[in-house]
Amino acid sequence: MAFWIKVCYIRSMKVLLQLCFCFISLFCFSQQAKDVDFKSAKVHVEIQPTIKKVKGQVAYTLDILKAVDSLYIDAVNMNIKNIELIQIHQQGDPEFLNFECKNNTKQLIIYYAFKQDERYELRMEYVAHPRKAMYFVDWVDGVDTVPIENNIKEIDLRKQVWTQGQGKYTSNWLPSIDDMNDKIEFDLSITFKKGFDVITNGRLTHKETQDSTITWHYDMEQSMSSYLVALVIGKYDKKIKHSKSGIPLEMYYYPEDSLKYEPTYRYTKGIFDFFEEEIGVPYPWQNYKQIPVKDFLYAGMENTGTTIFSDSFVIDSIAFVDKNYVNVNAHELAHQWFGDLVTETSGTHHWLQEGFATYYALLAEAFFFGDDYYYWNLYQYVQELLVQEKSGQSSSLLDPKSSSTTFYKKGALVLHLLREKIGNSAFRETVKNYLLEYSFKNVRTEDFINEAENLSGKDLSGFVDRWLKDKTFYIDDAMESLEKSTFIQEYLMVDCEIASSKCITYLNSGISDESKEKVITQNANLIKKEHFKNSVKVRQAIARYLVEIPKELKIEYESLLNDKSYLTVEFALYNLWTNFPESRGAYLRQTKGMVGFRDKNIRTLWLTLALLTSNFEPENSQQYYKELRDYTNSRYDFNIRMNAFKYLSMIKACDQPCKNNLKQASTHHVWQFSKFARQLLKEFN
CATH class of the missing domain: 1.10.390.10 (Neutral Protease Domain 2)
Incomplete structure (x- = not known):
């Protein structure tokens, strides 16, 4: 039987009146999930990242629970064509139906006398240029590295595509159902250029290679809400472990971050096994994947079987002390039961x-x-x-x-x-x-x-x-x-706002690090030389709260620069530089090669202090300034850029190239960063 190409049209005033009533009331389709059950979706998308374009085809299978005269698909600002509605008979050939439809800026509405207890298939082709939910990072066509600051150096472009549905936004790139009460079994196929990994929900069944592209085919066995459909495209390596129950745990990382794999994913298998035991219900999906991405909007997102998380949590063993992925890791994994299942x-x-x-x-x-x-x-x-x-x-x-x-x-x-x-x-x-x-x-x-x-x-x-x-x-x-x-009893017992001999002895006692930090927070003047022999966490509290350093504690305080904690070093470097001007050069030379977290917390501070320190490597001052300004460029992670903008503003050194980068930052997709940039622009104006 030949396929009918159905063009949307509206033939009667009755339909027009129905449309008006629906949009005025805003409740016309609120009960769709009770009347219509979307069962499965076969999806194929082709993504053209340099022009931020998605071209796709979708075929939905749906059951009618109660006779209705219309149904809808959420589709934001999409050009939809070649729509077909087919009734699937238990016996005999499928029947291609005549219908009417409306494609507005938010939905595709199908008008037809749908019969109760019957199954239908809805097919369509579409083109979208998503303004949210799908993000295109670092795409400059044909370019993999970008010269920064007059060709002083080049940085690699991250080149990623990733999604964030967050409740109701998947319909910006995929015609779907925003209502999380309708759960659908999605099978996705994605066509993308060679040289990239394509990761989505479900199990990778096979890949088809074309001249310049690869089509990746994924299968989901169970149904899920549309907002949990996820997609990541980038360049990754991965390691796979298996849970006690045999579930494959796929952990992705950037090829250059192989040494950060273990501290980033530390305890992952243990968390997974703990949850299956503690919750008492087996993990409900085929596999579990975790993928870091650049400039993610949140810490992480629990897409079904496919957690996407911010690459700021890709860390080394030193960073693990202060900022690790364990809590986010466990939180998003727990959502696989509580939120996804x-x-x-x-x-x-x-x-x-x-x-x-x-x-x-x-x-x-x-x-x-x-x-x-x-x-x-x-x-x-x-x-x-x-x-x-x-x-x-x-x-x-x-x-x-x-x-x-x-x-x-x-x-x-x-x-x-x-x-x-x-x-x-x-x-x-x-x-x-x-x-x-x-x-x-x-x-x-x-x-x-x-x-x-x-x-x-x-x-x-x-x-x-x-x-x-x-x-x-x-x-x-x-x-x-x-x-x-x-x-908690011990912690609440500590009260050292007024100095006492008891409070001094607390810092050398066996009470918890948290209680000792409370002592330091309440009264940093109690700190003596012997208190620097405490744990890394307590020493960090000293670095954070003892900002006016007595001369008799200078040597002990300087030892904090050797701690295996990027936060401790950051606090200690700034406080030492502030308190002892005569030793600034020595502190800068000692910490010259340190970078810190992924946001370069130590390096950006170091560059700022180097620029402010008179007679410190004057021959390199221009190079240091350009490096700090480079970090405001859009090719860097927004956290690095924020640090650079903050310091350049503080030393009143944000020149025109810096301000141009700040203007670009004011439209960034991470709202906290764009808000920061807009506020800073106001201060400059």
Whole structure:
């Protein structure tokens, strides 16, 4: 049977009136997920990164649960053509149907008398130039390196394409369903130029090689919400480990970062195995992939089986002390159960995703770092929530407009308190039953609470009213729970705002590093020579808070420049340079080759101090200035650029090329960075 090419048209005033009513009411299609079940999607996309273009074909299979006269696909600013609607009969050939449609700037709407309990297929071709959800990083056609600052040096272009659906944005590059209540089994094929790795959800089944491109074919076995469809294109190496249950764990890294693979992915397999044991439900997907990308919008994103995370977490062993990927790693992995396997019905129940992921990440970290670590972080959550309460910004956990602090931190605390209330055994059984009952479905808070009541035999209505519905944060109740920890008791006991011999001895005692840091925070003047013999974390606190350095502590303080902590070195270098002008050259020579984190925290500070230090290598001052200004260029990570802009502004040395780069930064896709750039531009003007 020949394929019909169906052109969209509207033939009657009746249809026009239907359209008007739908868009005026804004509720016309709100119930689609209850009436129409999109089952699967066969997707092929071809991406042209230099012109930010996506060209694709999609074939959706869908079941009609209740007779309707229309359905829609979310498609933002897309040119859609060659649309076909086919009824799939149980017996006989598929039937190509006549229909009417409307392609506006947000949706493709199909008008047809759809019959209950019948299956249909919807096919289309489309072209998109996504303004969000898909990001094209460092694409200059035919160029792999860019000369910086009058050909002084060249830097490699990262050249990536990556996506971030975040709830409802996938429809900017793929005609899909923004409503997370409709779960679809996606199989994706992506055509891209040779020399790049293409990574998406599911299992790579095969690759087809053409003259200049490769088509990568991926298969997903289970359904998921459209916002969890993900895509990364770049140049990577990877290592694969297997969980105890046999799940392949694919860990990607840039080829030049092979020595950073281990510290970046430290504890990954252990976290995975811990979750399967603690949660009691096997990992629900075929495999698990983690891919770092440049200039990501967030720390990480839990796309189904495919976590994308910021490459600022690609670290060496020294950086691991101060800034590691462990928490983000565990948080995004926990989402594979809480958010991906079971998904909120709406923002009202957002804590079921973020609160659970935060809580289970903390459990995983406690497994490796101990119970004190667990209680310390819960205590930090409580302090954040207390600040929110005192500022009048506290809100209900069931308020869809609540802050991240509420959804993440209060959500995790509520789970801790619930576990105490119903007992460990009942809590674990509740979570297990909840996940099994609602696998690949959408959930509300009452679904989870009902499971908890059934398993524990307790009436939780009062708990729900107090901790989920009430916007008040009950600090006394929270602290009563935390003070069951002797570690927290010890920390709260410390009070050294007034100097005392007892407080001095604390710093040489066996109390926790956190308690010692509290002493230093409250009264840095208590620090003596012998206190520099403490752990790296305590020495870091000394570097951070002892900013006016007594001469008798100069030698001990200088030893901080040798610590295996990039933060300690950064604090110590600045404070020593400020306190002892006569030794500035010596400090700069000692730290000359240090770079620090991926954001070059030590190097950018070093360049700034070198420029401000009279008679320090005057023959190199122009080179140092150009290097610092180079770091404002768009080819560098936004964190590096932010540091460079900050220091150039501080020393009033942001010249016209710097300001040009700042203007470009003001339109960057990372909103925190663009906001920073706009504010700095205002200060210059």
